[in-house]
Amino acid sequence: MNATGALGRYGEELAVRRLGEAGMATLARNWRCGRAGEIDIVARDGDTVVICEVKTRRGGGFEHPMAGVTPAKAERLRRLAQCWLERHGGPPPGGVRIDLVGVLLPRRGAPVVEHVRGVA
Numbered sequence: 001m002n003a004t005g006a007l008g009r010y011g012e013e014l015a016v017r018r019l020g021e022a023g024m025a026t027l028a029r030n031w032r033c034g035r036a037g038e039i040d041i042v043a044r045d046g047d048t049v050v051i052c053e054v055k056t057r058r059g060g061g062f063e064h065p066m067a068g069v070t071p072a073k074a075e076r077l078r079r080l081a082q083c084w085l086e087r088h089g090g091p092p093p094g095g096v097r098i099d100l101v102g103v104l105l106p107r108r109g110a111p112v113v114e115h116v117r118g119v120a
Contacts, residue, residue, distance in 0.1 A: 007105075011056025012040055015101035018113045019043050024050060033083035037076055041101075042084060048094030051081045052101060053119075059106035066102045066116065074098070074120035 016026050019041065027049075028042040041052040055068040069077075077098050085091050098120040104112040 007056055007058070008054070011101075011103035011105075012054050014056075014103050014111055014113050015041060015052065015054045015115075018101060018115055019050075019052065022115065031084065033080055033087075036079050036083055039077075039080050039084065044092075045097070046094055047092050049081075049084070049092050049096045050099050051077055051084065051096060052099045053077055054101045054103065056103040056105065059104060066100060066114070068102075069100055069119055077120050 012029065016029070019026065022045075024043040024045045026041060026043050029040070031039045031042055033039075039051050040054040041050075043050040043052055053069060053073070055066065057068075081096050081098060085096065097118050100116045100119045102114045102116070104114075106112065
């Protein structure tokens, strides 16, 4: 695994932990739907399925992790959510939500993990 892959994996670990602290159960990680792409985390929040995109950045001159969800990325996440539902029995009673977890790793100090619900 390269440095970028390791950084992303670490960010996903922190995201899973944050979602768990919020009472969510992780259903899948790095779930792929053919050429449509990959969902970082699929979780359950009560009776809602949560499709979660994780963006991890090192502190410094890069954009904030939350800026990583462009309109094109949001559309891809919606397509992936539909693919998940088709393969797992349709929408649950609470529907589907797309969330974002941004992880910022400063040069010094603890990581900053921000969870935003309903981004797309």
